[in-house]
Amino acid sequence: MPEDLINSYMTGPDEQGRFGMFGGRFVSETLMPLILDLEERYEFAKTDPTFWAEMDWLWKHYVGRPSPLYYAERLTQHLGGAKIYMKRDELNHTGAHKINNVLGQIILARRMGKTRIIAETGAGQHGVATATVCAKFGLQCVVYMGAHDVERQAPNVFRMKLLGAEVIPVTSGRGTLKDAMNDALRDWVTNVRDTFYCIGTVAGPHPYPAMVRDFQSIIGKEVRWQLAEQEGEGRLPDTVIAAIGGGSNAMGLFYPFLDDPSVGIIGVEAGGKGVDDRMQHCASLTGGRPGVLHGNRTYLLQDLDGQILEGFSISAGLDYPGIGPEHAWLHDTKRAQYVSITDAEALEAFQLCCKLEGIIPALEPAHALAHVMKIAPGLPADHIIVMNMCGRGDKDIFTVAKHLGQDMKV
């Protein structure tokens, strides 16, 4: 494990925390010494076998890794083209990929002597994962969540409270995920001595994008050996596909394949009601421009004056006006392709997955699945697609019922 990480880390980011022109450290002076300290401690932990031994043990016995790589036979037959595998990260403890990263950051926080953990959350999956790991280690946990999301994600709010976390509804700005991140940064700037900010995606100031990517890369690493096990030694996927809000599940799947030119990489953004100038979407790469927010330069939804715009998506987990800087770089260098899927297409994929595979996907991976449905029929039978089933859909059944015009009480 550590050897792999040292090698893969050599390609980026650079010493300034940049992936090409993206990334960086755009934070106030109060936070600057903290992120430099974090970088130093993470660099040390990365090469420390005892750190990874602790991670591996918890990944196996607490999270349930490795997650299965599952051949979706009926979906493959239904679409009649490429062979479709699903990386089942929705089977992790807490029901999503988020915990992969949270474990790493919390173990690091403990080693740094931090006793108070703060996090931002949109749909609540990262908040639940953070509250879970904090409960396990007896750490104080404060989760910032947009007031609007608190309302539409009530079950996750209750979960966090059961786990002992304090959930603070954020009413500043427009009360969404980006405002929750603003308030988490305000908390951190105020409580600099004892507090660790556990960011949930591959965004924020350096070293967060690289650190979160490294923790999530377990997804792609497992896919490599699992596919070889099922399809023969050396067999790589032909295409890997994942949904992108901030982009952590996608970076986790993509990263170990970046240097394999035969592997096509596709990120799927939330197209909401359609990517056009009405901005009823969250597709930062297809509908945004480079800008600076939350500590990094990346593609952002913004107006001509540099004011940040709100995203729109049926999926609260994709509802962020930015994207991780490494994705911005992979987009500009054309190593990865980024597309968008509308709410309606995601809902259709959601239902098809339930009926054909007996898997209720979260709305986030339903976006990835919708793109699989678009391309698989036109590909040959020996073309292998691996999509990341990064979360389960229990949290989304209320939203889906509403959009399908069904009353849950019946």
Add this chain to the structure above:
Amino acid sequence: MTRIDDTFARLRQSGKKAFVSYIMAGDPDVPTALAVMRGLPGAGVDIIELGLPFTDPMADGSTIQLAGQRALEGGMTVDATLQMVRDFRAGDQVTPIVLMGYYNPIYARGVDLFLNQAIAAGIDGLIVVDLPPEEDAELCIPAQAAGLNFIRLATPTTDAKRLPTVLRNTSGFVYYVSVTGTTGAAAAQAGDVAPEVARIKASTDLPVIVGFGINTPDQARGIASVADGCVVGSAIVKEIGAGKPVAEVLAFVASLAAGAHSA
């Protein structure tokens, strides 16, 4: 020599501390903000910090954030902010103006174009909260080359090892943030601030001005007495946000300025 340097030279000669005040451009609308701004020098303000509104001001507390929202909802833009500066300059060629805000609106305009426009409008310095020394190549170095002061924040977390890095490309003055927290945070105690200011002054000849958490004339006097001056922002913006008439806002500013100047 910028207007900022001239102002500090003048204050030093008269043995006075500097009083710096912050208002948000276009809050709650341009005519009101401009009327307040025009009245600030008469109320005793030595340097004006003018806030450039931004949707996501993560280093500010709720008072400044709400001011920015009011301005943006009223249609405030970068162009309108620069126009406000030009209108002010038409009647005042002396009082320094420091534009304070976040990087993205500047980056969206393009750094070179923005710097030309800012200088032409009569801006003297910039405080850009989310540009630490690690990102100096973005704006700090081009701004100083163009003749603007780039004022850096030093904070309680800026330790001895880091202080030279923070001071290296700073000009005009050093803004010491007296508490860890956002603008409008809990009050700083002069007793805690004094050794920190002394620590910074041992490493630079620039004036050190202290801000964050100063709300009353007494606090302004206390803090100014242990530094080269003080900044009040949120307390003034709160008065504007409460809809107080311009004369009342300026009377409050005058009381703060009198506090600082009596130090």
